[in-house]
Amino acid sequence: MNEAQPILSIKDISKHFGGVTALDGVSFGVDEGECHALVGENGAGKTTLINILSGDILPDAGHIEIKGTPYHRLDPRTSISLGINVIHQELALIGPLSIMENIFVGDLKGEHKGFVKSQKRLKADAKGLLDMLGCDFEPADLVERLSTSKKQIVEIAKALSTNPKILIMDEPTSSLTNAETEKLFGIIKSLKARGISIIFVSHRLNEVMKISDRVTVLRDGRYIGTVKTGATSIDAIVRMMVGRTMELYQKRESREGDKPVVLEVEGLTREPYFRNVSFKARSGEIAAFSGLVGAGRTELAESIFGYAPPDQGTIKIQGISHKISSPKGAMNLGIGLLTEDRKINGVIGTMVVRENASIAVLPKLARLGFVRRGEENRRVNEFIRLLGIKTPSIENPILNLSGGNQQKVMIARWLATAVKVLIVDEPTQGVDVGAKAEIHKLLRELAEQGVAVLVISSDLPEVLSISDRVLIMKSGELAGELSSRDATEERIMMMATVGWCQ
């Protein structure tokens, strides 16, 4: 297979955005019928490369070759006609339309001029594709009713309808359960058997090791190398990604001993999301909240933070019971919430880095209602330094920063408020390996300074490495608690899925 010409060759592709080099002379090849993983830290250039392949943006230099034939300028239609299909992390389906309409949305022309394909035909064709993927969905069902993993399969079927040669999957497993991931891998294997190549872009290196044939690593926009998956290890790949060996997951030495309880929650209930949740959080401690997607962790956090006050139960801060009815109220008590999904809940896209960092402490930076710009600049610059945020200036529009750096700005936002209790929800989601380790270090330092840190995370290795205790939620209830000593991935998973463990 390696002697034959690669189905897709990327030749010397470069792209700059203003002063930032996103890609710098990247070249590599993807073979027919292989699963080729593309890995790299955020900011390494993966997303830019995907956008160039899909025809959404034009490269400044370089071209691609499909089986030896060069193409210099791609647009989305040409890209699809060449057999390149992208399944983005944020699925591009139309909710109010049916499965079959979504699959054929690019090709609805029927036999008669001006008319759309008949329902019967749409249904039959859709069923054919779904059967190929081993799924028995009802083609007339509306897409908005489907779970994320089912939506993903619809996206794959949509891609299949265009006779793809290359399928690019961007972080396909980030919202899937283990079982659903296995199913996806099965589908990938069957696609490979039909000669379709998969470019698998992911941060999850253990999955990359499982499903890919070869791995290409990008770093800072440059091509670092391509290795056969069978001949390498996660360590070696990480080394290529960050340029240095990293000890990703050291188990945290548990700090036992009685530290003061800062937050005490009793009988907290908010139907239908969670009920009867009680726990204590101590100063200087990192408590992780594990559980499956939908277990109610984020909703619990939102209630403690006053964004969605609970129906029942008490919240005590340093022994005193409080009614928290707004985020501002929570902040006044020293509680902070670093939300999940910063794009929707955290980042204010129309503002610059400085404004995003200072928004939560503006009143404290002001005198008589006027913001003291000198003080604001000083503080923000301090955090830029402290957190290692990569930006040419604090006046840079925040959307120019990479995902990991945007997340660091969000962290700066909360650190600036001098919290006593900081809840972080999926703090390293969509963040590269290097920044992940830095964020973990930050959380540990925060705990050291006496903050009670609550980490909601679906990343089990992360949970194990940074927490003193793990609280597991299942279907809205607190299923149990494991100390750092007793916690293992298997035990956590057991509690999260069935509610108990050995």
Place this chain on the structure above:
Amino acid sequence: METTKSGFFANFGDYLRKSGWGVYAAFASECLILSLLSPYFLTAKNLFNVMKAITFTGVTSVGMTMLIISGGLDLSVGSMIGLGGMVPAALMTRLGVHPALAVFVGLLIGAFSGFTISMIVTHLKINSFIVTLGMLSILRGFTYLISKGSNIFVRSKAILFLGQGYLGSVPFPVIVMLFFVVIGAVFLRYTVLGRQIYAVGGNERAARLAGVQVNKVRLFVFITTSILASFAGIISSGFLGSAEMTAGTGLELDVIAAVIIGGASLNGGKGTAVGSLIGAAIMGVLRNGFILLGLRYEAQIISIGVVIILAVVMDSLRSAKK
């Protein structure tokens, strides 16, 4: 890397980012072209006339700028101008109320209208476009009602000075307009509440989760917009010497156009008070040009519409480039 921005020119750079250099360039070229085409354009008398003509739009646009930045809209400001002029005039003429009290009541009505709109938008969660569309008719209806079918003369010296007076050779209403624009600009740029207005417009959810009291911010911008519109109506009644039933009709479109031309986005999060003033000036100078050059009135209206569309297109092209 640290940059400490300070000083006027660095701040001006911020302005350009927030409202785009296109506005200033367009305005400068417009004035340049007109000064070449007509010898009367650059005379003090003409320039002051242009500024007087845009006073009502200018004053109202300060509030509307804040509102649009926050993500809202108010279609009723034109009607509020009418009501704001009519109520004090009626109080003074028919009930002999003292001008100061009459003006106060006029502004209070503006505040009440803004309060009502804000409550409906915030708590009943109805789009501000629809709510204020309804208010447009309601307020105009009240204006007709109070007027009892005829315009009411304004005899108060203070109000007449407000609309027709001069400080030196500068018309007083122009000074008032500039006063409000400066206050608005300083407010938006330098105060906590001003920054929070931008935050709410940029990403309301994120702002709320960062502790911003979104409902209070909303209330503030709606009330400010209506009060300023009401005040513009009072100035108008002084300017004309009478409170007209039809005062302000259609002006809401001019005000919104000024704010958008000035660099604001209907999605929120962007815009400046000075930009909106330049936006109003661009339209004012255009109208003035048509008059000076003796061109047809119909062509004037068409070209205003073209300018608005052009401004929005250029703005979206500029932000799409990123």
